[in-house]
Amino acid sequence: xxxxxxQGRRIPLAWLMLTRQPVRLAVALAGIAFAGxxxxxxxxxxxxxxxxxxxxxxxxxxxxxxxxxxxxxxIGMASFPRRRLVQAMADPAVRGIxxxxxxxxxxxxxxxxxxxxxxxxxxxxxDPLFLDPALAAQAEGLTMKGRVLFDERSRAEFGPIAERxxxxxxxxxxxxxxxxxxxxxLNLGPSFGADGNxxxxxxxFLELSPGTPPxxxxxxxxxxxxxxxxxxxxxxxxxxxxxxxxxxxKAGFEEFEKTYWRTSTAIGFIxxxxxxxxxxxxxxxxxxxxxxDVSDHLPEYATLMAMGYPLPSLLRVVGREGLLLAVLxxxxxxxxxxxxxxxxxxxxxxxxxxNLDRALVVxxxxxxxxxxxxxxxxxxxxxxxxxxxx
Amino acid sequence: MGIVVSGLCHSYGKGTMARQVLQDxxxxxxxxxxxxxxxxxxxxxxxxxxxxxxxxxxxxGSVRVLGQELAGxxxxxxxxxxxxxxxxxxxxxxxxxxxxxxxxxxxADLLPGLSYRARRDLARQWLRAVGLxxxxxxxxxxxxxxxxxxxxxxxxxxxEPQLLLADEPTAALDSRSGRDVVELLRSLAREQGCAVLxxxxxxxxxDVADRLLRMEDGRLSESVPxxxx
Numbered sequence: 001x002x003x004x005x006x007q008g009r010r011i012p013l014a015w016l017m018l019t020r021q022p023v024r025l026a027v028a029l030a031g032i033a034f035a036g037x038x039x040x041x042x043x044x045x046x047x048x049x050x051x052x053x054x055x056x057x058x059x060x061x062x063x064x065x066x067x068x069x070x071x072x073x074x075i076g077m078a079s080f081p082r083r084r085l086v087q088a089m090a091d092p093a094v095r096g097i098x099x100x101x102x103x104x105x106x107x108x109x110x111x112x113x114x115x116x117x118x119x120x121x122x123x124x125x126x127d128p129l130f131l132d133p134a135l136a137a138q139a140e141g142l143t144m145k146g147r148v149l150f151d152e153r154s155r156a157e158f159g160p161i162a163e164r165x166x167x168x169x170x171x172x173x174x175x176x177x178x179x180x181x182x183x184x185x186l187n188l189g190p191s192f193g194a195d196g197n198x199x200x201x202x203x204x205f206l207e208l209s210p211g212t213p214p215x216x217x218x219x220x221x222x223x224x225x226x227x228x229x230x231x232x233x234x235x236x237x238x239x240x241x242x243x244x245x246x247x248x249x250k251a252g253f254e255e256f257e258k259t260y261w262r263t264s265t266a267i268g269f270i271x272x273x274x275x276x277x278x279x280x281x282x283x284x285x286x287x288x289x290x291x292x293d294v295s296d297h298l299p300e301y302a303t304l305m306a307m308g309y310p311l312p313s314l315l316r317v318v319g320r321e322g323l324l325l326a327v328l329x330x331x332x333x334x335x336x337x338x339x340x341x342x343x344x345x346x347x348x349x350x351x352x353x354x355n356l357d358r359a360l361v362v363x364x365x366x367x368x369x370x371x372x373x374x375x376x377x378x379x380x381x382x383x384x385x386x387x388x389x390x
Numbered sequence: 391m392g393i394v395v396s397g398l399c400h401s402y403g404k405g406t407m408a409r410q411v412l413q414d415x416x417x418x419x420x421x422x423x424x425x426x427x428x429x430x431x432x433x434x435x436x437x438x439x440x441x442x443x444x445x446x447x448x449x450x451g452s453v454r455v456l457g458q459e460l461a462g463x464x465x466x467x468x469x470x471x472x473x474x475x476x477x478x479x480x481x482x483x484x485x486x487x488x489x490x491x492x493x494x495x496x497x498a499d500l501l502p503g504l505s506y507r508a509r510r511d512l513a514r515q516w517l518r519a520v521g522l523x524x525x526x527x528x529x530x531x532x533x534x535x536x537x538x539x540x541x542x543x544x545x546x547x548x549x550e551p552q553l554l555l556a557d558e559p560t561a562a563l564d565s566r567s568g569r570d571v572v573e574l575l576r577s578l579a580r581e582q583g584c585a586v587l588x589x590x591x592x593x594x595x596x597d598v599a600d601r602l603l604r605m606e607d608g609r610l611s612e613s614v615p616x617x618x619x
């Protein structure tokens with residue numbers, strides 16, 4: 001069968017028409033690659049920004065997370081009784097728990113004296129909090145009251161905290177009107193909701209935020225035994241616990257936060273629109289190239305029709321040209337996308353990586369773009385009248 | 391077989407704007423015959439050629455080509471018939487992006503049931519037959535006018551047609567290469583037993599014809615070769 005197909009092969013007319021006009025081919029490929037790069041960038045930024053909204057969420061050492069059902073996002077966490085977390089401990093699959101306070105407090109820049117909102121996390125210094133062991137090493141410093149760990153990747157508006165701390169100075173400032181001292185540095189990174197982060201003990205947290213009752217927390221981290229299925233345990237806990245808490249898996253917890261930014265801000269729309277622009281620009285370029293290519297070859301197509309080639313076989317030539325352009329244009333777009341993502345990562349700290357989903361989405365978009373354009377260009381073939389060429 | 395045309399009329403335009411280009415044309419060409427058609431420009435020669443070549447819908451009268459009636463024939467059946475008719479155009483009409491060999495193979499590709507290699511060998515054979523065995527890989531751009539027209543002849547013959555139509559094949563050529571091309575065309579057509587209808591203005595090639603036809607104002611008349619030459 002394969003041999004029969006090989007024997008029946010024809011001259012690759014579409015390939016030769018494209019490659020024997022190298023300048024036009026280069027222009028077409030540059031256009032398609034440009035459209036592809038635009039789509040890669042816009043979609044990359046969009047996903048990167050959503051991923052950045054959970055930089056801290058991702059750090060938590062937890063399999064399940066308890067939150068108040070009134071919590072909508074990380075910038076407005078509602079509290080729930082700490083008792084619920086202790087109740088969850090009764091489940092045989094639960095290995096450990098960590099109660100966490102979470103709130104936005106005002107940090108005073110020690111130089112400019114301007115207050116700025118900072119994400120503050122409070123936990124018992126002995127409890128596991130983050131997956132990164134760097135925190136556990138510094139947690140001991142928090143056992144004294146009024147001590148905080150400052151995220152050195154917080155925005156510069158918070159003051160030159162990290163530089164001074166490294167220089168060995170005692171760095172003190174006010175948070176919510178109370179004096180605190182920096183006991184160490186962390187490496188987390190800003191997110192959508194917070195320009196900076198700091199971590200402290202629950203005792204200090206309650207002192208900085210006197211409105212919080214001592215028995216209430218904003219997050220409850222639950223660690224499970226290695227053989228337990230988080231999904232099943234989450235459902236079981238949700239049934240057993242009173243309705244004043246919601247149980248999330250860790251992935252669900254991250255997704256909940258991303259969904260908030262996706263649905264209640266214009267960010268997703270803006271970047272999706274940007275990707276759509278790339279698609280439209282690509283369509284225009286490919287259509288221009290293909291339709292002028294068909295016009296230029298119109299007498300040749302008419303000659304082939306006069307020789308007895310059926311019209312569908314000529315339409316397939318144009319379709320194949322579109323397919324070839326798509327594949328040849330995608331490769332440089334993919335390569336440039338990889339390079340630009342690396343550039344964005346080093347320039348903005350945004351977690352933008354090439355993943356299979358996005359690579360496929362852009363490939364499909366480029367295929368649709370080229371095939372739709374070639375379908376439009378095919379209409380020009382109807383003008384090829386073999387009776388006119390004598 | 392061959393061509394039998396009777397009572398053929400054709401006009402362009404509609405209603406009062408209609409202009410009659412062919413009036414009651416009768417014509418018969420037998421297999422292996424070489425017929426030349428002359429006449430002033432605009433007299434309807436090319437229209438007759440496109441009708442016989444199944445490129446245009448027959449309006450009135452009967453056109454039987456290779457045993458098939460073209461009056462009332464649909465687009466698809468005309469397209470199938472065209473595979474059995476070789477055509478050579480005034481401006482060679484080679485595909486610019488294909489080499490001489492590939493251009494000829496586009497003709498051979500119309501033959502059913504042959505492997506790629508067999509079709510390619512056929513193309514090479516025909517190029518050698520027209521004396522271009524050394525120019526297989528050249529693009530039309532790199533060939534002279536006479537060479538291009540010979541590639542076009544090889545392409546037309548590679549599809550093994552039973553009828554060959556040519557529209558002023560020597561128009562773009564100097565007298566010497568024009569004569570060569572026409573003589574080549576005639577001898578190859580003879581070998582194949584293929585009927586030839588050639589439209590020409592060129593008085594130097596009239597003597598290759600078995601018969602000479604003259605068209606004026608859409609009417610066809612037999613003319614004696616000596617009288618024109």
